[in-house]
Every structure is written in C-alpha cells, then in structure tokens.
Amino acid sequence: MSPAADYDDRPWLDPDAEPFIKVQSVSKHFGDFTAVDSVDLDIYKGELFCLLGGSGCGKTTLLRMLAGFETPSSGSIIIDGVNMNDVPPYERPVNMMFQSYALFPHMNVESNVGYGLRRDGIAKAEIEQRVEEMLAMVELSQFRKRKPHQLSGGQKQRVALARALIKQPKMLLLDEPLAALDKRLRVQTQYELMNIQDRLGVTFVVVTHDQEEAMTLSTRIAVMDVGRLQQIGTPTEIYEFPGSRLVANFIGNANMFEGRVIENGTDHVIVECKDPTCNFYIDHGLSIPEGSKVWVSLRPEKIRISKQAAAESGTNCIKGMVNDIGYLGGTSTYRVLVGDKHIVEVTSPNLNRPKDGNPPIDWDEEVCLGWDASSSVVLTK
Amino acid sequence: MGCFQFGGFDEMSESAERSLQGRLLHRLGYLLQRNWRSLVLFIPFFWLLLFFLAPFFIVLKISLAEAVIASPPFTPMIDWVDEGIMHIRVVIDNYAYLWEDDLYAKTYLNSLKIASISTILCLLVGYPMAYAIVRAKHTTKHVLLMLVILPFWTSFLLRVYAWMGLLADQGTINNLLIAIGVIDEPLRMLYTPFAVYVGIVYTYVPFMILPLYANMEKLDWTLLEAAADLGAKPMTTFFTVTLPMTFPGIIAGSLLVFIPATGEYVIPDLLGGGNVLMIGRILYNEFNANIDWPVASAVAIALLLLLVLPMMLYQHIQMKQNEAE
Numbered sequence: 085m086s087p088a089a090d091y092d093d094r095p096w097l098d099p100d101a102e103p104f105i106k107v108q109s110v111s112k113h114f115g116d117f118t119a120v121d122s123v124d125l126d127i128y129k130g131e132l133f134c135l136l137g138g139s140g141c142g143k144t145t146l147l148r149m150l151a152g153f154e155t156p157s158s159g160s161i162i163i164d165g166v167n168m169n170d171v172p173p174y175e176r177p178v179n180m181m182f183q184s185y186a187l188f189p190h191m192n193v194e195s196n197v198g199y200g201l202r203r204d205g206i207a208k209a210e211i212e213q214r215v216e217e218m219l220a221m222v223e224l225s226q227f228r229k230r231k232p233h234q235l236s237g238g239q240k241q242r243v244a245l246a247r248a249l250i251k252q253p254k255m256l257l258l259d260e261p262l263a264a265l266d267k268r269l270r271v272q273t274q275y276e277l278m279n280i281q282d283r284l285g286v287t288f289v290v291v292t293h294d295q296e297e298a299m300t301l302s303t304r305i306a307v308m309d310v311g312r313l314q315q316i317g318t319p320t321e322i323y324e325f326p327g328s329r330l331v332a333n334f335i336g337n338a339n340m341f342e343g344r345v346i347e348n349g350t351d352h353v354i355v356e357c358k359d360p361t362c363n364f365y366i367d368h369g370l371s372i373p374e375g376s377k378v379w380v381s382l383r384p385e386k387i388r389i390s391k392q393a394a395a396e397s398g399t400n401c402i403k404g405m406v407n408d409i410g411y412l413g414g415t416s417t418y419r420v421l422v423g424d425k426h427i428v429e430v431t432s433p434n435l436n437r438p439k440d441g442n443p444p445i446d447w448d449e450e451v452c453l454g455w456d457a458s459s460s461v462v463l464t465k
Numbered sequence: 466m467g468c469f470q471f472g473g474f475d476e477m478s479e480s481a482e483r484s485l486q487g488r489l490l491h492r493l494g495y496l497l498q499r500n501w502r503s504l505v506l507f508i509p510f511f512w513l514l515l516f517f518l519a520p521f522f523i524v525l526k527i528s529l530a531e532a533v534i535a536s537p538p539f540t541p542m543i544d545w546v547d548e549g550i551m552h553i554r555v556v557i558d559n560y561a562y563l564w565e566d567d568l569y570a571k572t573y574l575n576s577l578k579i580a581s582i583s584t585i586l587c588l589l590v591g592y593p594m595a596y597a598i599v600r601a602k603h604t605t606k607h608v609l610l611m612l613v614i615l616p617f618w619t620s621f622l623l624r625v626y627a628w629m630g631l632l633a634d635q636g637t638i639n640n641l642l643i644a645i646g647v648i649d650e651p652l653r654m655l656y657t658p659f660a661v662y663v664g665i666v667y668t669y670v671p672f673m674i675l676p677l678y679a680n681m682e683k684l685d686w687t688l689l690e691a692a693a694d695l696g697a698k699p700m701t702t703f704f705t706v707t708l709p710m711t712f713p714g715i716i717a718g719s720l721l722v723f724i725p726a727t728g729e730y731v732i733p734d735l736l737g738g739g740n741v742l743m744i745g746r747i748l749y750n751e752f753n754a755n756i757d758w759p760v761a762s763a764v765a766i767a768l769l770l771l772l773v774l775p776m777m778l779y780q781h782i783q784m785k786q787n788e789a790e
Binding site: 151152153172173174175178179180182184186187188189190199200203204247248251 | 685687688695701
C-alpha cells in the first residue's frame with residue numbers, strides 16, 4: 085500500500101492535509117458557567133467524527149456552535165477556510181439532525197424533506213426529483229404523504245436524516261442520532277448511517293454519550309469532560325492507549341492500580357504497587373523520573389485467569405479469590421478480590437463447554453491473574 | 466372510581482324501621498357514586514340550558530310577534546279562541562323589515578367592519594406581545610402575564626370613562642400635546658371611529674394575548690432552529706413555521722375578540738358618540754326608545770346567525786380536513 089492511499093482513510097496522519105473544520109481555542113460561557121473551555125480541534129474532510137462525553141460535558145454546546153445556534157465567547161470556528169463566527173445558521177454550509185428530530189408537524193414527509201431546497205429557490209421539478217431520490221435512499225418513498233405523527237421512531241429518524249442531507253451540506257451535525265431508538269433498531273441504524281456517510285462522503289460530526297456507539301461509528305473520537313477535550317484519537321487509540329484515568333474509565337472498563345516507578349529503562353518501566361502488592365513490568369518507555377506516582381490501567385479482557393497456583397504475587401502476576409462471577413454466555417466476568425479490599429475485574433471467553441455442568445472456575449476459589457508486558461498502560465494523570 | 470359500595474337494595478327493603486327519607490338519601494348517594502361523571506357535566510350544562518337556550522327561544526319567539534302597545538309590548542304567539550281552538554301567530558314581518566330598511570344592513574356591515582379591523586389590530590398588537598412573554602425569562606414571564614390580566618381588576622366602565630378623559634378635546638393627551646407645542650389646537654379624537662378602535666383594542670387585547678400565549682407556550686422552539694438550519698431567514702421561518710404552528714391560537718384569540726366586539730355597545734356609545742353606529746346601539750334604540758321588542762329581537766337573532774353560521778361552517782371544514790388526514 086502506498087503512503088498516499090494510506091492517508092485516504094486517515095487524513096489526520098498526513099502532515100500536508102488541510103483540516104476541513106478548524107476549532108481554534110473556542111470557549112463558551114453562560115454567565116459564570118463555562119460550557120466549553122478553550123477547545124482546539126481539527127476535523128478532516130470525509131471523517132465521521134464523534135464528540136463523546138457524559139451529560140453537561142459541553143459536547144452539545146460545541147455542536148450548536150458549529151451549527152451557528154450559539155456564538156463562541158472567544159476563539160473561532162473555521163469551516164472550509166471560512167471563519168464562521170459571524171455567519172448565521174441559515175447561511176452556513178452545514179446541516180443538523182436534531183436529537184428530537186424537530187420535524188415540522190404541519191408538513192408531510194415530502195414537504196419536510198424538501199424544506200431546505202425550497203428555501204434556496206430551486207425549481208419545483210428539481211426539488212421533486214431530489215426529494216424522490218432522498219426518500220428512496222432512506223426507504224421511505226411510500227410514506228411521502230404521511231405527517232410526522234403518523235410515523236414510527238425509526239421512520240422519523242430517517243426523515244430527519246433525509247431532510248438534513250438533501251442540501252448536500254459540507255458537514256452534517258448529528259445530535260445523539262440514535263438515542264431515541266430502541267436497542268435493536270439502534271444497531272441497525274448505526275450501520276445504515278455509516279453506509280450513507282461512506283456513500284455520500286459528507287463529513288459527519290456526531291455527538292453522543294454512548295461509548296459503544298462512538299466506537300462503532302467513528303473514524304476518530306474526541307472525549308470531552310467539563311468543557312475540556314480530554315483526548316482525540318481513533319477508537320483503538322482511545323481504548324488501548326488512554327491518555328488519562330478519566331478516559332480509561334469512560335471508555336470501557338479498566339482496573340486501576342496506583343504505584344511508583346521504581347525502574348525506568350529505555351524500553352521498559354517497572355511500577356511497584358503497594359495495595360495490592362504487585363509489580364508491573366511494562367514494555368514501553370516513559371519520560372518520567374523514577375519515584376513518580378503513576379497509575380497502571382489494565383483492561384479486564386487482557387488478564388488471564390487460571391487455577392494454577394502461582395508461588396506468590398510477583399511481576400505481572402497476582403493472587404486472588406473469586407468474589408463474584410457474571411456469566412454472559414460468550415464470556416464470563418470474574419470479580420476477583422486481591423489483597424484486602426481491591427477488586428480486579430477479569431473478562432474471559434468461555435472457550436470450552438464445562439463437562440459436568442460445573443464452571444471451570446467457581447466462587448471463592450483461589451486463582452492466579454496474569455498478563456503480558458504489553459497489556460498494561462501507565463497513566464500519569 | 467371509588468370502590469366504596471352501598472348495601473344491596475334487598476337488604477334495605479327488609480329493614481322496615483328505616484324511614485323513607487333515609488332510604489331516599491341512601492339511594493341518592495348510590496346514584497351519585499355511580500354517575501358522578503355525568504353529574505359534573507350535567508350541572509353546568511343544565512345551567513347553560515336554563516340561562517342561555519331558554520332566553521334564546523324567548524327572544525326568538527318575540528322576534529316572530531307584532532309590536533303592540535300593551536304589557537308586554539308584543540302579541541302572544543299562541544291564542545286560545547273560543548271552543549278550545551288554538552291560534553298560532555307567526556309574523557316574519559320584522560325580518561322582512563330588517564331586510565328592506567338598509568339602515569340595518571349598513572349597521573351590520575359597519576359592526577362587522579369595526580370588529581374585523583379591531584381584531585386585526587388586536588392581533589398585530591397581541592401577537593408580538595404574546596411572543597415576547599413566552600420568550601421572556603421565567604420570573605419576568607409571570608410579571609408580564611400578571612400585567613396583561615391586571616386591567617380586569619378595575620371596572621370595565623371605569624376604564625372606558627378614563628379613555629374619555631384622555632381623548633377629549635380638553636383631555637390629557639390634547640393638553641399635553643399643546644403644552645409641548647406639537648399642535649396649536651386640540652385634535653378631535655373623542656367621538657370619532659378612532660376613539661372606538663382605541664377603546665375596543667385596549668379592552669380586548671388581553672383576550673387575544675392569553676390564547677396566543679397558551680398556544681405559543683407549547684411551541685417546540687427547536688423547530689425554529691431546524692428551519693434556520695435548513696436555510697430559512699428569520700422572516701421565512703416565521704411565515705413557514707411559527708405562523709402555521711400558532712394558527713390555532715390566532716383563531717381562538719380572534720374569535721374571542723371578534724364576537725364580543727361585533728355586538729359591542731358601551732364602547733361605541735361612550736367613545737364614538739352618535740358618529741359611530743354599531744348594531745348594539747340599534748338594538749338598544751329599538752328596545753328602549755322605540756319600544757319595539759319584536760324588531761329588537763329580530764336584530765339580535767340576525768346578529769347571532771351572522772356570527773354563528775360562519776363559525777359553524779369553519780368548524781365543519783376543519784373536521785372534514787382532519788378526517789381526510
């Protein structure tokens with residue numbers, strides 16, 4: 085694969101690529117409250133970018149600033165080379181899909197979808213044709229004369245999507261696009277969204293609080309908390325190399341151990357942990373002085389659980405007792421008590437069917453937990 | 466429904482000592498228990514029946530009689546001539562008279578014109594006010610609403626008299642304008658159609674604001690954002706989203722202003738003097754000055770039909786439309 089082709093899917097790695105959307109030290113204050121705190125963000129053309137965070141983290145405010153419903157208190161937003169600070173929403177090359185869908189209740193599906201084109205003074209015949217195409221794409225052609233209140237949740241969502249996409253915006257903003265759908269429909273719609281985005285090549289910016297949704301959908305994720313950006317990266321980067329305890333805890337589950345760096349080599353670090361007593365040998369270097377306080381994050385699925393008794397807790401190995409088992413069919417989650425009060429969560433695939441109906445590892449059993457040197461991550465904040 | 470149950474009637478009849486009164490009370494309680502819903506509806510409807518529908522039929526009956534110098538000053542509808550023969554007298558001359566003398570047609574039209582213009586003025590004043598109140602901060606909102614309702618705490622008549630004082634040739638407004646040198650001689654405002662419009666708009670604007678407020682309060686504001694997002698300028702958003710969404714409020718408010726304004730008597734009489742003829746004035750004249758109760762009744766019935774028929778037609782069309790959807 086040539087490097088150029090490589091950048092096609094990952095434009096953010098290309099040092100020459102010009103970001104499509106530039107958010108430059110943008111802040112937003114509501115009275116004393118700071119909703120967004122000096123956020124810098126580059127989004128590239130064709131990305132499916134997720135803003136992820138809990139409620140009140142500022143992700144929706146940031147999205148509304150991109151749409152033009154809020155103006156930044158400071159900083160600037162540049163879309164396709166144009167500073168958007170003084171551009172009202174109705175003149176931005178951007179469309180939004182609202183969380184509540186905001187379909188006009190007094191118009192039928194057709195009129196809703198064609199609304200944006202009518203505002204641009206496009207000829208009636210062309211509007212009809214484009215509405216037709218859009219409805220065909222979201223598979224709603226037979227519902228064109230229905231009013232929004234006669235549609236199901238999933239149908240409304242597709243009308244909202246069609247309405248937002250028909251103007252061929254440079255960027256589509258989606259505010260919790262799947263939150264109002266039930267679980268099954270959500271998964272299905274997730275893939276539909278990805279297909280549509282892939283086909284049209286429109287840059288999507290999605291706001292969500294659902295980390296699973298963000299992981300499946302996005303090319304890159306920006307994790308936000310209390311108005312600040314915590315980390316930006318691909319789903320893999322965010323999951324495997326979280327930059328802070330906050331990110332590690334927010335995306336998936338993580339076992340966190342507090343310790344001190346006792347050895348800092350060029351290709352490895354050793355962290356000594358007091359409670360529970362254990363040493364972590366980690367195979368990546370760290371630019372941090374010996375003796376510093378750090379945290380080690382270890383994902384539940386990266387821990388091996390076995391009944392083979394280890395001599396003692398040592399390096400990358402720890403003894404414990406099974407406190408609780410959650411059997412999920414494909415996998416089991418073990419909550420293992422190590423030391424006096426520390427609980428370590430371990431997820432393990434159920435590879436073999438138990439012969440006599442007894443689980444391979446039972447409650448209150450002594451177990452040994454082990455992991456590879458590449459499995460754990462050292463966090464400094 | 467409550468689950469409380471009275472004893473069976475069989476058991477009741479067995480207890481001979483029980484008085485008739487006690488049994489009736491018992492029975493009434495039982496009926497109340499079972500039919501409280503219908504009862505709650507029955508009482509106000511009975512009230513309306515008694516004090517609205519019955520007078521309506523009395524007026525209708527009088528409108529079909531002839532005026533005579535007697536007490537009451539109209540002929541009875543049903544006479545008993547000898548040998549028990551019933552004689553029913555129905556006269557439609559009064560309606561024919563309304564039709565022939567163009568004073569009535571002119572006055573009706575004038576009333577409708579004044580009411581229509583007043584309704585539009587109320588809408589123009591009330592719509593932005595209702596919008597501003599809905600969009601105001603939570604605490605300010607209640608104060609503003611209170612201010613809209615506040616005039617009702619003073620007598621309506623007193624407020625109209627106050628306007629006479631304001632608008633008169635030697636009134637507050639003229640004196641003020643002369644004092645600051647804007648005009649040299651007083652503007653004629655009182656006893657002109659202008660004064661009538663001022664009075665009607667002033668009196669009825671709360672009836673426009675309140676239904677509009679109730680309607681706008683339920684408006685989903687993200688719809689306006691969605692319109693802007695799709696490229697609609699504020700004006701376009703207003704005409705394509707806000708206005709259609711608030712249409713039920715506009716209709717409700719307009720009816721509440723238009724109907725009483727058409728039959729308005731006090732405001733044109735006090736502020737318009739003899740220069741603004743409205744149907745309420747005619748009705749008063751026929752009834753009190755001419756003592757022609759049948760014609761006065763015919764005027765009232767014709768007014769009622771004039772107002773009710775278009776409304777019923779509108780409702781009918783609306784129902785048809787809803788069914789079509």
